[in-house]
Amino acid sequence: MENTIKSIIDKYEGDKGFLVPVLQDVQKELNYLPREALDLVSSILEVPISYIFEVATFYKAFSLDPRGRIQMQLCKGTACHVRGVPLIIDHVERELNIKEGETTENLEYTFETVNCLGACALGPIMVVNGEYHGQMNIAKTSRLLKKLAKESEKSEEGKS
Amino acid sequence: MDKITSQDQLKELQESIAAKRDPDKTCITICAGTGCLAYGTQKLIDSFQEEIVKRNLQDTVELRTSGCHGFCERGPIVVIFPKKIFYQRVGLDDAPEILEKTIGNGEIIERLLYENPVNGEKLTFEDDVPFYNKQMRLLLAQNPEIDPKSFDDYISNGGYQALAKAIGSMTPESVIQEIIDADLRGRGGGGFPAGWKWDATRKAEGDVKYVICNADEGDPGAYMDRSLLEGNPHSILEGMLIGAFAIGSTEGYIYVRNEYPLAVENTELAIAKAREIGLLGKNIMGSDFNFDIKIVRGGGAFVCGESSALFASIEGRSGEPRAKYVHATDKGLYDKPTTLNNVETWANVPLIIDRGSAWYQSIGTEGSKGTKIFALVGKINNTGLVEVPMGTTLREIIFDIGGGIPDGRTFKAVQTGGPSGGCIPAEHLDTKVDFDELTKLGSMMGSGGMIVMDDRNCMVDVARYFLSFLEEESCGKCTPCREGVHQMRLILDRICAGEGKEGDIDTLEWMGQAIADGSLCALGGSAPSPVLSTIRYFRDEYEAHIRDKKCPAGVCKALITYTINADCTGCRLCVKPCPTQAITGEKKQLHVIDQDKCIQCGACYEVCKDNAVTVA
Missing domain, CATH: 1.20.1440.230 (NADH-ubiquinone oxidoreductase 51kDa subunit, iron-sulphur binding domain)
Structure with missing residues (x-):
């Protein structure tokens, strides 16, 4: 991990002003911001850990907790809202038994909402591991969740 | 390619690119904006590429992936130049058929044409489509015509000519005067005159001055800045270069939302190319003007669209705004004089320098000049980006261009100005949209989000x-x-x-x-x-x-009940989706919802084809 973080910081020439991009890149590599990584950033950049926590908890893009293998992001922009996103949020929360922003215990699913993806014609939009699913409704969400569950079962079988 | 060191060289480059191009050559343009890509358009692009090679059409047919065309509702969109044959909702495996019939035999594929909802007429050419022909596209004009990843496309469309004009034949003061005369107001929502900002920054004391492009487009439901930046990044760079030249700045930043990866990618490419060709860096176009631009990605905080919070974020701090009694033009980023304008504002700059402030002044209303791009979204038939002169009425935007409300429902309100704005009801549909009129109604124009709502919105x-x-x-x-x-x-x-x-x-x-x-x-x-x-x-x-404990629009869960009315045909479509098994009934018999079990999730309402589920 140390080498990864060193090389990220080197990319920004050790400039403390680039703390946000450094953390973005660390998160991209490690999927979240583990305490260990933040400590390393703190010592290499010579920035107090309290300051790093301030920044890491201020910006929504950062996660201090591990995130799931399947990352679901539901757009919560105004256009999606008026087209029924609150009902879909309820539905996903009920089906996965987690609240928005949470990860399932087995680290399979993370369910997040984002402010606006700017693809409003397709609203409501759900992005699953980078793949867009447009014009979502409750029925389509159910089908998507079933499909994901099946795939996740298969990958479990593959592992064992 | 050699570096451009003079205005003449740029002209030569433009001419040499143009000479290699045949304006009558068939060019298949596919919209590859974020919206269309979300429809899966990449597959269509790949298939066109393969098929063109397979059919040996490389020499006669050009394929171009362009930025956002703006008619997002109808994606994937394919436009065939030079006639501008307009195909919409193109299937991801339609490439062979288009190449076979339209390119090969000159045949029009009826199925892919846009149908005018007013009279059912099928329209073959883009210029005939009401969504487009009722707009005045100045800023978005180039989006369908250039590949955002191609420097040559931008140059052959007259790119960087305004910069050449500014550096070659104008003084910084006269550039600022031109922007002041044009009365260009900030498109991010504030509406502050850009020229005044530039003037104040130029006159402020300081060895380093910054120019910033605010692409932290946070208003939910607005995406015009993304489309400009990802569809035509060089136009934003050109605007910033002209601004930097006028202000006396050597360093610039583009602060862009992390949620816009394509905009980041295309802008990074554009910056790299501009550096390579000498349009960013030292001694730009042979002058003593030096300027370079860095991209900073946001961290997903809405407040960072506010200028002082944005500065804090670039400086690596959490994005908290500060009081504004000291202006950014005196002490902005790193406490140095700074001009911050939004993407759309920068996009206007090359046009004004190129065509002059008098021309710009002729468009718009008394207090708001030029055009404005609106993101027309929500309960609207033609979701998309609409660029119209300031002063166009809400009714024209929503009904003439937007095609009105879907599913035969009625217009209730339009929300403008993002979270800082307000909702405007039907009685004010004839209001002319500009910086001042919407403010009088208790809303604001803001950055241009327009979210249309119907009677089913509470x-x-x-x-x-x-x-x-x-x-x-x-x-x-x-x-x-x-x-x-x-x-x-x-x-x-x-x-x-x-x-x-x-x-x-x-x-x-x-x-x-x-x-x-x-x-x-x-x-x-x-x-x-x-x-x-x-x-x-x-x-x-x-x-x-x-008072009545009722939600007239049927949205607030605690105040509504779902019931099944006599129109029920007993099709059983609603039974399975119900997550609490609250719906019972025999096949072909009237169904019933058990109110004790119902959690008002709306699943039955959504699937019912007979309008037999009532919300009240």
Whole structure:
């Protein structure tokens, strides 16, 4: 991990002003911001850990907790809202038994909402591991969740 | 390619690129904006590429992936130049058929044409489509015509000529005067005259001055800045270069939302190319003007669209705004004189320098010149980007260009100005849209989001939506904003849950005023607007929630019941989706919802094809 973080910081020439991009890149590599990584950033950049926590908890893009293998992001922009996103949020929360922003215990699913993806014609939009699913409704969400569950079962079988 | 060191060289380059191009050559243009890519368009692009090679058409047919065309509702979109044959909702495996029939035999594929909803007429050419031909596209004009990854495309369309003109034949002062004369106002929502900002930054004392492009487009439902930046990044660079030349700046930043990966990618490419060719760097076009640009990705905080919070974010701090008694033009980024303009504002700059302030002045209204791009979204037939002269009425935008409300429902309100704006009801549809008129109605033009709502949208719920958005996004510095918005949201939660009390509306009104007065930045200052504007125009709906415990639009779960009416054909379509198995009934018999089990999820309402589910 140390080498990864060193090389990220080197990319920004050790400039403390680039703390946000450094953390973005660390998160991209490690999927979240583990305490260990933040400590390393703190010592290499010579920035107090309290300051790093301030920044890491201020910006929504950062996660201090591990995130799931399947990352679901539901757009919560105004256009999606008026087209029924609150009902879909309820539905996903009920089906996965987690609240928005949470990860399932087995680290399979993370369910997040984002402010606006700017693809409003397709609203409501759900992005699953980078793949867009447009014009979502409750029925389509159910089908998507079933499909994901099946795939996740298969990958479990593959592992064992 | 050699570096461009003079105006003449740029002209030569443009001519040499143009000479290699045949304007009559068939060019298949595919929209590859974020919206169309979300439809899966990449597959269509790949298939076109393969098929063109397979059919040996490389020499006669050009394939271009362009930026966003703006008619997102109808994606994937394919336009065949030079005639501009317009194919919409193209299937991902339609490439062979288009190449075979349209390119090969000159045949038009009826199925892919746009049908005019007014008379059912099939329209073959893009120029005939009402969504496009009622707009005035100046800023978006090049989007369909250039590949954002191609420097040559931008140059052959007259790119960087305005910069050459500014450097070659104007002084920094005359550039600023041109922008002041054009009366260009900031497109991010503030509407502050850009020329004045530039002038103040130029005159401010300081060895280093910064130019910043604000691409932290946070208003939910607005995406014109993304489309400009990802579709035509060089035009933004050119605007910033002209600004930097005028102000005397050597360093620039583009602060862009992390949620816009394609915009980041295309802008990075554009910057690299501009550096390679000498349009960024030292001694630009042989002059003593030096300028370079860095990209900074945002961290997903709405408040960072506010200028002083944005500076803090670039400096690597958390994005808290500061008081504005010291202007950014004196002390902005790193406490140096700074000009910050939004993407769309920068996009206007090359046009003004190229065609002159008199031309620009001829477009728009008394106080608002030029065009404005709106993101027309929500309950609207033609979702997309609409660029019209300032002063176009809401009715023209929503009905003539937007094609009205889908599913035969009625227009209820349009929300403008993002979370800082408000909801405008039907009685004001003939208002001319510009910086000043919408403010008079208690909303604002803002950055140009227009979210259309129909009779199935609850205005109390919409107000609550914006408040919870702002509550989450408040940086927490000012108590009235941090605590006040939270308290207002709790009141709205109660009202939506059927626990509203007499006097709640009054409380919301005075709290709103106090929050607006007591907050440092525009986020808190305008946070109560969505509530105050909905109370102003839809007070009866608030009263229905509070007094009658009813949600007239059928949205607030605690106040509605779903029932099945006599139109039920017993098709059983609603039985399976119901997550609580609340629906029972025999096949071909009237079904019933068990109200004790029903959780008001709306699944049955959504699937019913006979309008047999009633919400009340």
